Amino acid sequence: MSEFLSLVPPAKARELYLKKIIEVLELSTETMPTVDSIGRVAAKDITAPHPLPAFTRATVDGYAVRAEDTYGASESLPAYFKVVGEVKMGQPATINLLPMQAALIYTGGMLPADANAVVMIEHTQKISADEIEIYKSVSAWENTILEGEEIQSGECVVTQGQSIRAVEMGGLLALGITQVEVYRKPRVGILSSGDEVVSPYQAILPGQVRDVNSYTLSALVKACGGDPLPFGIIADDENKLREALHHLSSQCDMILITAGSSVSARDYTARVIQEQGSPGVLVHGLNTRPGKPTILALCGKIPIIGLPGNPLSAYVIATHLVKPVIFTLQGMRKFPFPNLRTARVTLNLSSQAGREDWIPAKLISTDEGWLAEPIFGKSNMILALARADGLICIPEDNTGISAHEIVTVELLDN
């Protein structure tokens, strides 16, 4: 609770924090149109109500036949078939095939009951109005997709805890599943504090800075599936923070505070968070740069994260600690893959042993692969991030990286 922090390695802090959150996690669900569900997480296993395809279909244009009638057919010794009809797209195939009979069929068309293969049109020749030569034999079910080959009735399309991407949405719609039960989006309260902080819509006076965190954090929350509730700016005042937290606790599933910069603000922020419920503050201080003064708390069921006040630190920490919490709060079983690039760093980078460093970097494409050019700057420089493609991590067990060494760059959200 004092200014002297006992620093925890970020990976350990994250693991501990998510574990504690999962212990008290209570997810609620809602039903919504499948077409709007991209990015949402399925609240239960969704199974196929019927097989897909719903009927055996041709996968090429050609002639539906009984495969055994084509055996032995070749360029030099074609087989002769009588064409007894055409399968219309979108209609049931009502044609019955007798031996050595064929029906014209198009890609996606329904296979007639007595047919078990399709000869590609390229391997046939029309010789009269109702007769064709076939130059190539087909085996049973060749050039078809069988009823249920994509999915059988009752098989799982999307499992509980799985994120719905465009392709899952498509799969659900293909099966006529137009409503899905998903977990509710976590509501994330966002509080900017600081006597020096004013709205970006306001002119600044000497000593003042504009609020950036409310907006960058709202964007980050939205990008990872949360519903941001920006509370606005409060002055560095213990009672105002208490009131704001009290108000947000009744409305939110998670709260982010960007802390005031005064020493007193830092003293009372952790204390006021602690009052909101047990277990309270779990971590106060991360062995990372930027982001050392971060607070991770769990008050009742509500994760509360105290972020550094300066926009670069707040955003970098949010990328690594807020995102996984929001993923967890929406019931996601498997987190999305971060966008990474392997690159050679252009300069020597030093770091303290035991501390994890994140350094903004620009990626430069060369014939020998990517170069990562670090962008140096003080940690309050949001524009250092705006000039960067991503972040280089110097892991905690490393005291630095030499120029030309290979690093992983984690790309920033688009």
Next chain:
Amino acid sequence: MSEFLSLVPPAKARELYLKKIIEVLELSTETMPTVDSIGRVAAKDITAPHPLPAFTRATVDGYAVRAEDTYGASESLPAYFKVVGEVKMGQPATINLLPMQAALIYTGGMLPADANAVVMIEHTQKISADEIEIYKSVSAWENTILEGEEIQSGECVVTQGQSIRAVEMGGLLALGITQVEVYRKPRVGILSSGDEVVSPYQAILPGQVRDVNSYTLSALVKACGGDPLPFGIIADDENKLREALHHLSSQCDMILITAGSSVSARDYTARVIQEQGSPGVLVHGLNTRPGKPTILALCGKIPIIGLPGNPLSAYVIATHLVKPVIFTLQGMRKFPFPNLRTARVTLNLSSQAGREDWIPAKLISTDEGWLAEPIFGKSNMILALARADGLICIPEDNTGISAHEIVTVELLDN
């Protein structure tokens, strides 16, 4: 124009197509709130209206001093300073410092006029109400960020053609830039055709399939910054296609058609597209699987892409050919980095020489890195994509990939 396609390598087709589109490109712009501009593209260079920081600030908590007064200070021989005040956060620093005077200051506070450095609080000791010892000398401007160090007045914050991410939005707001001029979102008409295609909200009869493409393509268009205008489903009918294209041409900046599957539909689709304006059809047939029957056309200023009717092929081709067109139509200078993973493939994969293949694959994490497990299936299986994390590319100059070889997996959109 006939069924016999002259197949173009996809990379060459894409290059040719984007070049032709850029030749006739006319971008229009709109002004919008900066806070809503994430994902949009700046229509002009945006410069800083004032320096940032707007005043020289402390980057630590401590005492603002004249650096020269601290020279020689050490643990064994501290320097004594008189504390003449405290810089309040958010207020102009009105304190004047005389030699050997200090002012209490917090991170982000405005440096008093006569100060040129900050001594960290950890390197000081209070010895009376208004006197401190300083144990460590500071050099000029140590522990400060100078006025304009982040950006100077008139310098570029965001350049024309640059995408606005959360961090650019933050940088703009830090400078009080609350409105931005961006390129208008391209309106992308989406047309599903096929006698067999019905709405996902409808029960299917034998021979029918539900429309998936309207929805997966709308999602893809939205994800890359376009504004989808789904037109709905039309039957395989030359006149209906003509009417629909005519209607969409007056409303859209780009049109996607998922083609009907009948041979006649394939015959007339390219012809009807060709009628919409010159240069017309530029590519008909790509040497790729899936996606061979793709049509790339430019009619007047409107790119029209004919996609294969089956959902997997349409989505894979859209990922590689529709996305870059939408990026181009919104004036983007540099396309976003695709999300890639390097992995070892678990099975032998074969491909035709000269043909580029895209194979859905699941990524499996192991101690030795990622494995890519191909998901085989017929090309109309949207659920093969739903089971995949991404796509493995077998380049056109390759006839296959052996098990355990390293491949790049391009992750699907979330």
